[in-house]
Amino acid sequence: MTRSASPGLLVAIAALALGLVVxxxxxxxxxxxxxxxxxxxxxxxxxxxxxxxxxxxVILLVRGPRVVxxxxxxxxxxxxxxxxxxxxxxxxxxxxxxxxxxxxxxxxVLGIFFSLGVIGIESLAFIGGLLAVVAVxxxxxxxxxxxxxxVLVLTGVxxxxxxGAGVGLVKYLADPYNQLPAMTxxxxxxxxxxxxxxxxxxxxxxxxxxxxxxxxRWRMNxxxxxxxEARALGLATGPLxxxxxxxxxxxxxxxxxxxxxIAWVGLVVPHLARALVxxxxxxxxxxxxxxxxxxxxxxxxxxxxxxxxxxxxxxLTAVIGTPFFxxxxxxxxxxxx
Amino acid sequence: xxxxxxxxxxxxxxxxxxxxxLIAGASAALVASSRARxxxxxxxxxxxxxxxxxxxxxxxxxxxxAIMLYTLxxxxxxxxxxxxxxDEREFLLPDVGARPEVGRITGRGNTANLEEVLALKPDLxxxxxxxxxxxxxxxxxxxxxxGIPYALLDGRFDGVAQAYRVMGELVGRRDASDxxxxxxxxxxxxxxxxxxxxxxxxxxxxxxxxxPRGLETGLGGSINVxxxxxxxxxxAGGTRGGLATVSIEQVxxxxxxxxVTIDRDFAASVIEDRAWAPVxxxxxxxxxxSPKLPFGWVDFPPSVNRLIGLWWLAKILYPDLFxxxxxxxxxxxxxxxxxxTPNDAQIERVLAGxx
Numbered sequence: 137m138t139r140s141a142s143p144g145l146l147v148a149i150a151a152l153a154l155g156l157v158v159x160x161x162x163x164x165x166x167x168x169x170x171x172x173x174x175x176x177x178x179x180x181x182x183x184x185x186x187x188x189x190x191x192x193x194v195i196l197l198v199r200g201p202r203v204v205x206x207x208x209x210x211x212x213x214x215x216x217x218x219x220x221x222x223x224x225x226x227x228x229x230x231x232x233x234x235x236x237x238x239x240x241x242x243x244x245v246l247g248i249f250f251s252l253g254v255i256g257i258e259s260l261a262f263i264g265g266l267l268a269v270v271a272v273x274x275x276x277x278x279x280x281x282x283x284x285x286x287v288l289v290l291t292g293v294x295x296x297x298x299x300g301a302g303v304g305l306v307k308y309l310a311d312p313y314n315q316l317p318a319m320t321x322x323x324x325x326x327x328x329x330x331x332x333x334x335x336x337x338x339x340x341x342x343x344x345x346x347x348x349x350x351x352x353r354w355r356m357n358x359x360x361x362x363x364x365e366a367r368a369l370g371l372a373t374g375p376l377x378x379x380x381x382x383x384x385x386x387x388x389x390x391x392x393x394x395x396x397x398i399a400w401v402g403l404v405v406p407h408l409a410r411a412l413v414x415x416x417x418x419x420x421x422x423x424x425x426x427x428x429x430x431x432x433x434x435x436x437x438x439x440x441x442x443x444x445x446x447x448x449x450x451x452l453t454a455v456i457g458t459p460f461f462x463x464x465x466x467x468x469x470x471x472x473x
Numbered sequence: 474x475x476x477x478x479x480x481x482x483x484x485x486x487x488x489x490x491x492x493x494x495l496i497a498g499a500s501a502a503l504v505a506s507s508r509a510r511x512x513x514x515x516x517x518x519x520x521x522x523x524x525x526x527x528x529x530x531x532x533x534x535x536x537x538x539a540i541m542l543y544t545l546x547x548x549x550x551x552x553x554x555x556x557x558x559x560d561e562r563e564f565l566l567p568d569v570g571a572r573p574e575v576g577r578i579t580g581r582g583n584t585a586n587l588e589e590v591l592a593l594k595p596d597l598x599x600x601x602x603x604x605x606x607x608x609x610x611x612x613x614x615x616x617x618x619x620g621i622p623y624a625l626l627d628g629r630f631d632g633v634a635q636a637y638r639v640m641g642e643l644v645g646r647r648d649a650s651d652x653x654x655x656x657x658x659x660x661x662x663x664x665x666x667x668x669x670x671x672x673x674x675x676x677x678x679x680x681x682x683x684x685p686r687g688l689e690t691g692l693g694g695s696i697n698v699x700x701x702x703x704x705x706x707x708x709a710g711g712t713r714g715g716l717a718t719v720s721i722e723q724v725x726x727x728x729x730x731x732x733v734t735i736d737r738d739f740a741a742s743v744i745e746d747r748a749w750a751p752v753x754x755x756x757x758x759x760x761x762x763s764p765k766l767p768f769g770w771v772d773f774p775p776s777v778n779r780l781i782g783l784w785w786l787a788k789i790l791y792p793d794l795f796x797x798x799x800x801x802x803x804x805x806x807x808x809x810x811x812x813x814t815p816n817d818a819q820i821e822r823v824l825a826g827x828x
Contacts, residue, residue, distance in 0.1 A: 165723075
């Protein structure tokens with residue numbers, strides 16, 4: 137890590153810095169750049185701010201937590217996607233391939249169905265995501281096969297659609313006036329309801345999972361080689377795979393529990409990062425994290441600014457992500473062949 | 474009930490003609506003021522629905538229909554789309570409130586099986602709600618498949634009186650339906666009449682909060698905010714649509730004078746929530762939790778249960794214009810529509826919005 141930062145990483149950091157200023161100063165409530173720096177500065181030195189109390193409130197209690205949440209969720213999904221694409225040696229893999237989102241979705245709709253509070257719903261979503269991946273991993277490992285990776289992915293797809301059927305059943309039985317809209321909103325993904333108290337339960341798992349993945353960055357390079365070659369290099373692929381899956385699942389479940397289902401970030405951003413800094417994990421992981429955070433920050437700024445009502449994140453990421461991904465596919469065929 | 478069923482069963486052995494004659498005579502005797510019943514009535518969608526010769530059992534297609542039928546003719550209600558909870562049954566006739574869950578056949582969320590519906594042998598299927606081509610074709614289809622008359626009525630405030638009258642015609646209770654229709658008309662007319670005197674800009678600006686964080690709201694023209702939009706300005710009314718999520722920032726920009734919510738957790742937490750503190754309604758402690766027993770007062774189900782909610786909200790928004798005593802109004806409404814007389818403690822509990 138003593139090497140000089142690559143130009144690609146600098147591009148990512150520049151995007152992040154720009155994204156932060158734009159995110160703080162753009163929104164439904166008018167906040168000027170002067171207000172922003174005044175509030176932040178007075179916080180830092182501990183004097184009263186000259187900005188209006190409402191502006192201060194928006195910066196510190198409404199927009200601030202939301203910006204942090206967007207950064208964390210975007211970074212988490214991108215890191216998990218990067219890890220999974222390397223681990224499964226497949227460019228079409230996203231962090232929810234092993235059922236984390238489907239499990240979280242079932243947990244969340246059950247929470248809404250039983251009229252739990254916000255904490256209950258988020259906890260159920262988090263636990264649902266973890267349990268789904270544990271189930272996929274256990275079943276996938278029990279099925280003996282010459283290609284354990286392929287079996288794991290297929291098990292994930294199958295269990296994921298079973299959980300999807302569970303979500304459908306709960307929605308079918310839900311109260312159509314009250315619970316059904318809440319479930320629909322949750323499944324479309326949003327950071328609208330983020331408060332400061334949501335940040336700690338998000339930050340903890342994301343920090344732990346990302347730390348594990350970054351610690352394994354060199355080994356992940358080897359893991360993206362074919363199984364026999366990795367073993368020939370003396371790597372215990374089994375335990376390592378469990379560690380990577382566990383860490384990526386931890387960050388994905390924590391993100392999805394906070395924000396609802398946000399597709400595409402974990403699929404598209406790793407490709408963009410790879411285009412910037414190449415496939416070497418020690419560089420790829422931090423770039424991916426920063427780009428993922430900036431990307432979701434940008435999307436979320438549009439989501440809360442473009443109209444008086446929130447535009448669901450899942451819709452925006454798909455609308456922006458699809459053409460972007462097609463463009464990437466056209467440009468980057470060489471990288472994966 | 475069992476006697477009724479026995480009688481019905483016996484009927485089946487009579488010839489059609491004698492049965493008709495018998496019923497005509499019986500209903501004339503039962504309903505003294507009954508005029509000759511028309512062969513068909515026009516429902517809220519302009520469909521021509523055959524009037525059943527005799528109505529003993531009515532299947533409600535969804536919650537609004539179940540509630541409206543209960544208010545007019547509780548004895549005819551076959552069951553509820555969803556079984557009532559104990560706290561809801563407390564404000565309903567004991568035997569009717571406890572009738573079984575029969576599912577619903579409105580829209581895509583079909584939980585009732587048509588064979589199940591037929592097994593219940595309804596004389597009429599009643600559906601109250603939005604009238605659009607989807608629901609009209611659903612009504613036509615079910616009527617054709619089951620051979621049971623299917624009436625589709627408009628549940629919005631300006632359609633309620635007419636809906637009652639059509640229902641009265643269909644089930645042969647014209648007088649009772651007329652009384653309820655007049656109550657509905659008078660309520661809407663009295664309340665909107667007093668508010669009409671207020672210039673638009675002096676009407677309260679209301680934010681309707683749903684969900685545990687209060688960030689789901691009803692957009693302009695949504696059935697969810699019909700109560701609010703009749704009385705006040707809906708701050709989210711600028712965008713037309715149904716339910717949507719908004720950000721706290723947007724609520725701060727709207728800066729509503731009053732917040733009406735159906736979520737108890739939100740109502741309890743918003744006063745302490747620093748992010749909401751700058752909102753005028755929160756500063757002035759004008760956050761109001763809607764009563765919801767036995768059925769919601771402001772939002773759902775979108776049926777006549779919201780009529781008393783109009784009084785509640787009108788008194789909250791414009792106490793000077795509405796000096797009536799809400800407790801008296803509530804007792805009167807519950808007597809007329811729910812056929813129960815709640816005591817003072819029960820009324821307090823309802824008004825507090827408790828479960």
